Every structure is written in structure tokens, then in C-alpha cells.
Amino acid sequence: xxxxxxxxxxxxxxxxxxxxxxxxxxxxxxxxxxxxxxxxxxxxxxxxxxxxxxxxxxxxxxxxxxxxxxxxxxxxxxxxxxxxxxxxxxxxxxxxxxxxxxxxxxxxxxxxxxxxxxxxxxxxxxxxxxxxxxxxxxxxxxxxxxxxxxxxxxxxxxxxxxxxxxxxxxxxxxxxxxxxxxxxxxxxxxxxxxxxxxxxxxxxxxxxxxxxxxxxxxxxxxxxxxxxxxxxxxxxxxxxxxxxxxxxxxxxxxxxxxxxxxxxxxxxxxxxxxxxxxxxxxxxxxxxxxxxxxxxxxxxxxxxxxxxxxxxxxxxxxxxxxxxxxxxxxxxxxxxxxxxxxxxxxxxxxxxxxxxxxxxxxxxxxxxxxxxxxxxxxxxxxxxxxxxxxxxxxxxxxxxxxxxxxxxxxxxxxxxxxxxxxxxxxxxxxxxxxxxxxxxxxxxxxxxxxxxxxxxxxxxxxxxxxxxxxxxxxxxxxxxxxxxxxxxxxxxxxxxxxxxxxxxxxxxxxxxxxxxxxxxxxxxxxxxxxxxxxxx
Numbered sequence: 239x240x241x242x243x244x245x246x247x248x249x250x251x252x253x254x255x256x257x258x259x260x261x262x263x264x265x266x267x268x269x270x271x272x273x274x275x276x277x278x279x280x281x282x283x284x285x286x287x288x289x290x291x292x293x294x295x296x297x298x299x300x301x302x303x304x305x306x307x308x309x310x311x312x313x314x315x316x317x318x319x320x321x322x323x324x325x326x327x328x329x330x331x332x333x334x335x336x337x338x339x340x341x342x343x344x345x346x347x348x349x350x351x352x353x354x355x356x357x358x359x360x361x362x363x364x365x366x367x368x369x370x371x372x373x374x375x376x377x378x379x380x381x382x383x384x385x386x387x388x389x390x391x392x393x394x395x396x397x398x399x400x401x402x403x404x405x406x407x408x409x410x411x412x413x414x415x416x417x418x419x420x421x422x423x424x425x426x427x428x429x430x431x432x433x434x435x436x437x438x439x440x441x442x443x444x445x446x447x448x449x450x451x452x453x454x455x456x457x458x459x460x461x462x463x464x465x466x467x468x469x470x471x472x473x474x475x476x477x478x479x480x481x482x483x484x485x486x487x488x489x490x491x492x493x494x495x496x497x498x499x500x501x502x503x504x505x506x507x508x509x510x511x512x513x514x515x516x517x518x519x520x521x522x523x524x525x526x527x528x529x530x531x532x533x534x535x536x537x538x539x540x541x542x543x544x545x546x547x548x549x550x551x552x553x554x555x556x557x558x559x560x561x562x563x564x565x566x567x568x569x570x571x572x573x574x575x576x577x578x579x580x581x582x583x584x585x586x587x588x589x590x591x592x593x594x595x596x597x598x599x600x601x602x603x604x605x606x607x608x609x610x611x612x613x614x615x616x617x618x619x620x621x622x623x624x625x626x627x628x629x630x631x632x633x634x635x636x637x638x639x640x641x642x643x644x645x646x647x648x649x650x651x652x653x654x655x656x657x658x659x660x661x662x663x664x665x666x667x668x669x670x671x672x673x674x675x676x677x678x679x680x681x682x683x684x685x686x687x688x689x690x691x692x693x694x695x696x697x698x699x700x701x702x703x704x705x706x707x708x709x710x711x712x713x714x715x716x717x718x719x720x721x722x723x724x725x726x727x728x729x730x731x732x733x734x735x736x737x738x739x740x741x742x743x744x745x746x747x748x749x750x751x752x753x754x755x756x757x758x759x760x761x762x763x764x765x766x767x768x769x770x771x772x773x774x
Contacts, residue, residue, distance in 0.1 A: 254530050256397065259404035261526075261587075264519055266411040268422060268588040271439070273516060273598070275424025275509055276359050277431060282515040283352045283501065284366030285443055288373035290351070290494055291340045322386055323468040330467075333378035341371040351498055352514065354505030358428040362436075369440025376444075376451040383454040395457040402453050403446035410442025423590050424509075485628040492632070492639040499643055503650045504661055512597045512658035519588055520598060520662065524605040527573030532566050532613050540620050547624035552684055555624065560688035562617050564695045564759045568752075570613045571699040575707035576744045577606045582719045583726050583733035583740075592722040597655060601662045608666025615673040618680050630679050638672035695759060702751035710744035 272278045340347065344367040348360060355363065384396035418435050458464065500517075507513040539562040546554040577584070585598035622631050645664030652660050681687070717736045718724020726736035752760050 256400040256404060257526050257529055259401055259408065260522065263404045263407045263411070264522060265587055266408050266415075268519075269420045270411045270414050271426070272421055272424025272590075273519060273588045274512070274594055275426070275515075276356075276428050277362065277421075277426055278424050278515040279352075279505070279509065279513050280355070280359050280363040280428065281366050281439060282518045283348065283355070283505070284363045284440075285370050286501070286514075286518060287340075287344075287347055287351065287367055288370050288377060288447075290497060291336065291347070291371070291374050320468070323466055326382060326386075326465055327467045327469060329378060329382045333375045336378075337372055337375040340374055341368060344368050344371055347371075351501045352505040353502050354507075362428045362431060365436050366440050369437070370443055373444050373447040376448045380447070380451040380454060383451065383458070387454065387457060395454055399450045399453045403450035406446040406449055407442055410438065410445070414438045414442070485632045489628070489632040489635040492636050496639040496642050496646075499646050500661055500665075503646045504658055506650060506654070507657040508654045511654045512594075512601055516598050516601055517658050517661060520585075520601040520605055520658075523577070523584060523602055524609065527570060527577070527609065528612065528616070531569040531573065532616050535562060535566050539617075540624065543621060543624035547621075547626065555621070556684060556687040559617065559621050560692060563614065563692055566613055566617065567610065567696060568699055568757070568759050570610060571696075571703045572706070572745065572748045574606055574609045575703040575710065575748065576741055577609070578603055579707055579710035579714055579740050579744055580737050581606070582714070583736040586719075586727045586733035587730055592727060595727050597659070600659050604659050604662035604666060607663065608669045611666070611670040611673040615669060615676055618673070618676045621680055622676075622683075625683070627683070630683070631676070634672050634675040634679060637675055638668045641671050642668035695757070698752070698755050698757050702748045702755065702757075705751065706744045706748035709747050710740045713740040713743050 268278075271281060345364050348364045348367050352360065352363060380399065384399070388396055414435065417438070418432075501514065504514045504517050539558050543555055543558045543562075546552075546558060581602040582595055582599040585602060586595045589595045589598055619631055622628070642664055645667060646661065649657055649660035649664060681689075714720065714726065714736065717726040717739065718728075719726025719733070719736050719740075725732050727733060749760070
């Protein structure tokens, strides 16, 4: 367990630095081209395409299949080196071909995903897409290289590599403002964007992702690996991998088709109302605690869960599922309370007017409502992957896709200012349905996994979170962050001060109440931090 805590701490530290820089990156981009407006939405749509295509082709397949297979291959006499060489060769071929085809089809992909854009917006998004779509290859390589390192218990590089991505992006967007000027209000029209402006933004985004992947190569020798292309793919177990991956591919197709509907519905909103860009940035804010807390802790547990699942040690697997859920949700509950309270000042960092701040704040809150469900789903889904089961996740993802699509159809009928809020809230509702079904199916598969203990822990966390949020909201209101002209939303420095004050109250009340309630999980979660402080 101590090993898991150390690995989680390393992952969390890297992710936290990366996410902080990610928000600096997002802030600089907002200064350069704005958060609202036609140009901001065009770039957001284009820069989202590589992620969408990558997820269809390989993203979830690699995450669902890669770690368990590498853990099993590690039992071979060569420590899995031959298998990894074959795997990496296959990945390079598939990702390379996919990137070439997707880039050639950029005009078609843009029109399919944002049908609500006018012709000028669509053309700008298409040019941006030509620059952004090569990211598919580098996202894929980052995932393969990083997951191989994770499977061999070398956790740090995977979470620290995105730091380089964000640093390059920040420099690139700063240069854009130096050469072409800033536009935080998004006042530039699509016609105002020259070839040099488009190139600076598009090339910067892709260069950062490429660097993120290349950096991981430097760490391979540390894990005892060296790459030699190997095209002899027979006998490596690709048939079994293909069987597992086929269900994951189907799951990703459902997710992606739902995402296409979501993008089209979001693009129906007017340029002055929250649309594609606001949803994209609000999602990044939503993902902040998930990336720092959930991914950091669950990734370390996932390697253990995969080993237990591969050898049929069900009692250990259940124990790891329970421990991962209780450790992750302790911090996620605090993050949920904090983000709901801080949504308005957080939005003010990327907006100009109070209307923009308010509308983006409501989108953030609508997303955060589903954060706990999203976290529980993440752990439960990886429990299925540890068992080598990618078929069941397809079914509960299909259910989520159907529910979310029906909600999106309703959102398309909403007035323009409420479309993005409806989309975000619909995502939270659909995720909660998916989580409940996944939980039920996992219990049918392996039996109870500490349900009463988990329920008791979640209840204690909620008892601490509610008063923490209420007191934080009182501080937020006192600082005037809920009305036009109030101190908390009158400027970016004021918003930061408000976030620090209200956030400190939420954290202090929440953890004080956990201590008063004698929550046993608190010591385990904070032990790595306490150990580091003592060493220093």
C-alpha cells in the first residue's frame, strides 16, 4: 500500500504542475483570441478534432487493453521486451496511417462536427484543423510510451511530460500576442485572421503535443527498454487483443458519435453566447480535480488491479477497488464543493463581461454536478479492464450514449443562451445513469466489493462537504462574486483573491469536519504529503 501511495504522490505532483500550467496556457489563449466569438469557437472546434479521432482509433483501446497485456507479458522470460517492440511497431503504423487520412479529410470532419457554423467560421476551422490533426499521431505515441512505463511501475514521466506541452503552448500564444496583439474580448472577425496568425496558433498547439510524446523516449532506458521495429506480429496474442479491442472500439464509436451530436448542438448557439469554446474550457476546469486526484491515485491502483485480475485473485481485486474509490472520492467531494463555490470567479479569469462570467460559471457548475459519478465510473470501468472484460463497458457506455443523445435533442430546442448549460447538465445526468448501471454490472460479475464501507465513507464526506460549500458560498457572496460590479468579478486579480479566500474556507471546513468525524481514509490520503514535509 505504501508503494501505491508513493506512486500516487508522484503522479499527483506531475499532474498538478501540468494542470496549473494548462490553466496558464488556457488563460494566455483567452487573452490572445478570447473565449467567446467566432474565431475562438473555430479554433476550439479544430483543436478538439485530434482528440476525437484519436479516441475513435486508439485512445480507449490502448488504455483498456495495453496495461493488462503488458503486465501479463512481463511474466515472459524477456520481461515483455519482444511484445512491447511489436506493440509499438503496430502503434506507429496504425497511428501514422490514421493521421494521414484524417488530415486529408479535414474539410469533411469539420463540417460533420460543427454544422451550426456559418461558411466563414467553417473555413477558418478547416484551416486550423490542417495544423491540429497531426496531433493524433503524437497523442497516440504519448499514450503507448506512457502506459508501457506505467505498467513497469515507472509512473513519473507520464504525468510530467505534459508540462513541456504547456510551456511550449504558453510561449507560442505569448508570441502571437507580441506579433499580432491580444484580443481578450474576441472582437476580431474571422476575416481578420491572416495566414501568419493561423500558423502561429495551429503550429504551437501541435508542437506542444509532439514534444510531450518525444520527452517520454528519454525515459525508456530507465525502465530497461530499447525499441527495435518488429513486424513479425504472429504469435504475439494479437487475436486476443483484437477481441478485447473490438468491444472497446465499439464503445468509443458510441462515445464519439454522441460527441459529434454534442458539438453540432453546441454550435447552434450564437457567437455571443456560450458555445463550443466555453464548453471546451469548462470541461478542462471540470477535469482538473479528476486529473490530479482520480487519475493519479487510480493509475497506481490499476497496475495492481490488472495483476490481481490476471491471476484470479478476486479478494485482492475487490480490496483495491474499495481502497481506490474511498481514497479518490475523499478529495473529489472537496473538489466538487470547491468548484461549485468558485465557478463564477474561475470563469472571470477567461471572460470579460459579467454576462460571460455568469453564463460560463453556470456551465462549470452543470459539469461539476456529475464529478462524483464520473469519478466512480472511472474506477469501476478500470475494474472491468483489469478483468480483461471490455464487452460489459460497451453496454453501459451505449446506455449513456442513448440517454445523452436524447437530452441533446432537447437542448437543441433551448434558447441560445441556455444551450451550453443544458449540454453540460445533460452530460452529468447521462454519466450518473452510466455509473449506476456499471456499478450494478460489476457487482453481478464479482459480487459485493465493500459496498457498505464505501457508502459509509461517502456519507461522511458529504456531511463534511455540504457545510463547507455553504460557508464558502457566504464568503463568495460577501466578496460580491455573484452580481455585476461586485469585487469578486470586477477583474482578474480580484477573482483570484476571491478564489483564494472562498477556497480556503471550503478546504478548512471540509478537512476539519473530516478530522472531527475521525474519517479513517484521511490519514492514508495525506500520508505521502506528511512524509514529504517531514523529510524537508
